Amino acid sequence: MIANANNDDVTPVRFRVKIKRQDGPGKPSYWETHQVEYEENMNVISVLQRIAANAKTADGKGVAPVAWDCGCLEEVCGSCTMVINGRVRQSCSALVAKLLRDQPDEITLEPMSKFPVERDLVVSRKRAFQALQKVKAWVPVDSYVDMGAGEKQSRADQEKSYPLSQCMTCGCCLEA
């Protein structure tokens, strides 16, 4: 890591990103290292965006861009889950400055291990959605015609169910 001395905080000029890649389902995986220029407020998504725009390994070899999933970029959709520095999490809220503080040399990115890999960091989480079907996770209303309001609910009950209802089926919990 090449560092800029900027007040107390040490921010790098550029840093290395080691990515576990796989060309398709059932294909062997391999590690590849990229080098990315540091920008302020960078998260892992913007790192992958820079790699997509200029797909070269750290030693300058042109490669196919790394495939990954993302959506809302604010941690409410559950798309961009991956294993970052050995820990499963959403990549949008993984800030580079913090990651480098914990592990200064490089950032490692891997796909989640409990789902089949489609390519690189993209996995298929179909089975999680199928499970929701299996347990019949829905309210069996009579119809969608106007029948007036639902039942009254206490604030305490709402405060219990709301956090549960925020599960975004990202699959993190299977990896942890």
Next chain:
Amino acid sequence: MANEKVVVVGGGLAGLSATMKLCELGANVDLVSLVPVKRSHSVCAQGGINSCNDQTRQIGDSEWSHLDDTVYGGDFLNNQPPVKEMAYWAPKVIDLMDRLGVTFNRTHEGFLDRRRFGGTLYKRTAFAGATTGQQLLYALDEQVRRWEAAGKVNKFEAWDFLGPMLDDNGTCRGCIAQNLNTMEIRSFPADAVVVASGGPGLIYGRSTMSVMCNGSAASRIAKAGVKYANGEFIQVHPTAIPGADKLRLMSESARGEGGRVWVPRKGQDPRDPKSIPESDRYYFLEERYPEYGNLVPRDIATREIFDICVNEGLSVEAGRQCVYLDLTHIPRAELDRKLGGIMEIYEKFQGVDPRDVPMKIFPAVHYSMGGVWVDFEKSSDGGLVAGSPRNQQTNVPGLFAIGECDYQYHGANRLGANSLLSCIFSGLFTAPGVLNYLSSSKGLGEDKTTSLCNDEIAKHKERHESLLSQTGGENPYMIHRELGDVMTKAATVVRRNEQLEKAYETVCDLAERANKSSLADTGSWTNQNVVFTKSLIDMFPLAKALVKGALQRDECRGAHYKPDFAMPPLQSTDDAGRRQEAEKWCDKFQANIDKWLKTTVADLTTGEPKITYEAIDTSSIPPRPRLYGLVGAEVIDEVWKERQRKAAVGNATGEKSPQPVA
């Protein structure tokens, strides 16, 4: 009527509500979506969903005033029958979502809690913390899964809609889509297609929208002949957190729950904001708009924040434009209960606790009021005819559009918490019309369908292959960056013709360069490179429609603000002088209505948008000046009302109205 096949494109609030209602009515649905539907952009909606309700009714609110706020906030560019129908359905929509198990916040007694949003004086907004969109989407996702289990829905998630299939008569007979992993291109023959593909935020590079909001489905149907309307009306949300990859929304509910926007009276005051005394703080929205305060409509809040930073030099920081959005006077427990979701977003991405320190925010592109042109059938009471196939149908028979990708509900500026409503409403309301369309239309027959499918698949395969093999040397990601820069500079908060003219040229150049993209990935599995390049190429028709529409529209209306054509405040200080000025002001206002109170309709079938204008149905509420905070507002209002009364008397006695409205 049962068992007809409908394709729904997009699985956000609009697509899912349409799907479940279509299934209930007996249709089978193929649901095509770029992402697993549970991850659609609707999850990002934070603040809530509007309806007149028992609490507001008792202090004078009604569905009619919800309609009035919506069209006044939208600067009368909305066709009123769909808005009226939506406002009257709103309480029913929220009741249904309540029955579907949405975890709306509750009052102590267990009723739905409500908060106030911009552009209204009533607490109309039901909410589930600060993740209302996510909660509504999950409830609909569950219902669609229920129909999936019943065999009525087939989901095609991670499929990219490539275009509609039109027969020789120009009737829609299904669509073509491509799998994002296997890259398979296949046909989805159907008796009707409902496009619910959301907004085109990616045209601006960074916005508050999710990465799949690229506008490609809207662009692809427009290329096939569907008209595109009011493209120039883009909402720039007043409060977002600037980021390298995205501008993250900071919900209007922050202000709805008492958040205050301010800057130090001295620009770039180095003091800790908490230590700056009240007398040194400029609560500019509250001072300039005493009635609505921090909850003026979005276009106005955005312009004021922009003005404070850009023209008055009062940005909080020197190197970056931003103002304070302050919640620190609200108890932590209340913030957690009502705004937890957005508190966390700020904390996660800025590393600062907004319960302790005022947030730093700036406006960001957020929503497209414009979109795919759709029809409606007006009822005798000024709403819509239920079950009419004309509702939400585009000019291509059999092709419908709903949700953010249509242009119908929000006019020149959308009110906060009306989008979730318009999405769910348009989905539910359209389904019976689609079914009625199916029962009145004739099928194409097996042979013709097969040959249509084969031809269309071949066409799209050929395009795919040629993109993979071409070597023009351009980098699609860099072109996208440039597009975002030029659009953000020229076509957001303040618009000037010379900038728009230049921007149009730049966009045309970029469009040509995008066609010469070389792909870094030429593979045939999860090739995100080629999918992105296709979407980039399809951003240009919409970008051109947007810039050209903005260039041609020489007026200020809602989010479309051209200072060179602004209506001035009154200058005179004495009553007689003011009155005289107000008369002139109203003459000018009327002349502007006659010229510009029209829907912009773009034909995008060739590379160049062809723009025409269409009359607007203002049959419920006659247009009136939008006077939030304007100097001389009372006098103008008085003069305008007198004119309206005279016109009404004139109409009643059979004279020709001096003020034709729509």
